[in-house]
Amino acid sequence: MRRRLLALACVSASLLSGCGLMPQDGGAERRAVTVWLMKDSASQDFLRRFTEDFERSHPGLDLDIRIQRWTGIGAKVQAALEADGEDGPDVIEVGNTQVTQYAEGGRLHDLTLEAMRDWGIRDWLPGLAEPGQWMSQQYGIPWYAANRVVVYRKDLFAQAGVTAPPRTRDEWLAVTERLDSGGDQGIYLAGQDWYTLSGFIWDEGGDLARERGGGVWEGALDTPAALRGMDFYRRLQALGDGPVDADEEHPPQARVFARGRVAQIVAVPGLAHAIVRENPDLEGELGFFPVPGKKAGEPGAVFTGGSDLVVPRNTDDRDGAVAVVEALTGTRWNTDLARTMNYVPNKKSLAQAVAGGEGVEAMAAGAARGRATPTTPRWGAVEADNPIKEYMTKVLSGADPETEARRASRRITELLDLGLE
Structure with missing residues (x-):
């Protein structure tokens, strides 16, 4: 999108300071490929190494990497996709569940x-x-992933006589019930942790919403499969003191886990750092295992977060943009990023790249059965209103699950239909 002659080539000043003179390659035209990446997705050292290698192996291209913040990024990306100028991005990192809202209308x-x-x-x-x-x-090319695992206290497991992590959901319930005694919480699971609920629903063969056809979607929390998932959530959540009317950030579950005698939480492995900062006595006491599935040896389905890379339709350097996407998502640099940032690589066959780290290994095992929210551009409206949270609170407070599931499903359908007007 920015096609111009360069005598100087710099990675964005937000990443690296200073800029050296580049050889003119005999006067040949050099093209700048502008790449928007999100803050903290990759370290400065990774980006420096990648930039040097990419420019060395693509003599006609220079990278202009510009770091963005997640806050307000949706409106900024939409504006860039609709712009007709020459100073916008050629490659954009977007959240994996955001791709469809940008692809709609032919903008990628x-x-x-x-x-x-x-x-x-x-x-x-x-x-x-x-x-x-x-x-x-x-339209979106997978870059990196992260998902929830079970973070547990090894000392509390040992005191309860639990010698190995549970392999199935039934075993998980039994172990958690044993841990939930003597003033200890078997698990801290907030009542509105709908990402964790989603995995249980997917395990049962259900979904949050389903497509009727022609791009028309409807809520699906009232299906038998989804109701079974909610019932499992209810049974597990009862084995601790998680609030039924709040999500995992209110209060932050890392703080609750660190300050109390809580045996387990469901979280990304990286949360362990915050837990140990809060309570240094837990250094070396934290373990990790994949969220158990219904069958031994098969982890449960989990919500997969992470990022995809997209190429705007209005770029005037599609070839340069594709070269950047190919390099960042290819085996060499994708595994490098995963090791550097403790991510899950974008391919199942690359899981061995993060072998050796207990938390990341557990995350990679779960990612093989990871899922995302329904692929409709209007799902953002559902999350903004989020009738799923209200539904969970009502069921956990004793309301009839089928009645509340029908009510929540109707609201999801309404929100998805609003986007069609």
């Missing part, structure tokens, strides 16, 4: 051909690949 390049021919689409993590699709075409 379709990268299906490259994905099928060169990029190993069949091996991608489903929680990144599926939300990157819109109308059966691939």
Whole structure:
């Protein structure tokens, strides 16, 4: 999108200071590829190494990496996709569940051909690949993933005589019930942790919403499968003192875990750092295992967060943009990023790249069965209103699950229909 002659090449000043003179390559034109990446997605050292290698192996291209903040990014990306200027991004990092809202209306390049021919689409993590699709075409290319695991206290497990992490959901319930005694909480699970609930619903074969056809969606919390998922959540949540009318950030569950005798929480492994900062006595006492599934040896489904890379339709350097996407999501730099940042790589076959770290290994095992929210551009309206949270609170407070599920499903349908007007 910014196609110009360069005598100087700099990575954005927000990343690196200083800029050295570049050789003129005999006067040949050099093109700048502008890349928007989110704050803290990659370290400055990673970006420096990647930039040096990319520019060395692509002599005609220079990288202009500009770091963005998540706050307000949706409106900023929408404006960039609709702009007709020459100073916008050629590649954008977006949340995996945001791709469809940007792809709608033809504002992103379709990268299906490259994905099928060169990029190993069949091996991608489903929680990144599926939300990157819109109308059966691939617009978002998986970059990195993170998902929830069970973080537990080894000392409390040992005191309860639990010698190994549970392998199935039934075992998990039994172990948690044993841990929930003598003033200890078997698990701290906030009543409105709808991301964790989603995994239980997916395990049962249900979903939060389903497509009726033609891009029309309806809420699906009232299906038998979704109700079974909610029932499991109810039974597990009762084995601790998590508030029924709040989510995992109110209060922050890391603080609750660190300050009390709580045996387990469901969280990303990185939360362990905050727990140990809050309570240094827990250094070395934290363990991790994948959220158990219904069968031994098969982790439960989990919500997969993370990022995809997209190429705006209004770029005037599609080839340069594709070269950046190919490099960042390819095996070499994707595994480097995963090791550097403790992420899950974008392909199931690359899970061994993070072997050796207990938390990341548990996360990678779960990511193989990861999912994302329904792939409709209007899902953001559901999260903003979030009838799922209200539904969970009412059920956990003793209301009839089927009645409340029907009410919540109708509200989800209304919110998804509003976007069609």
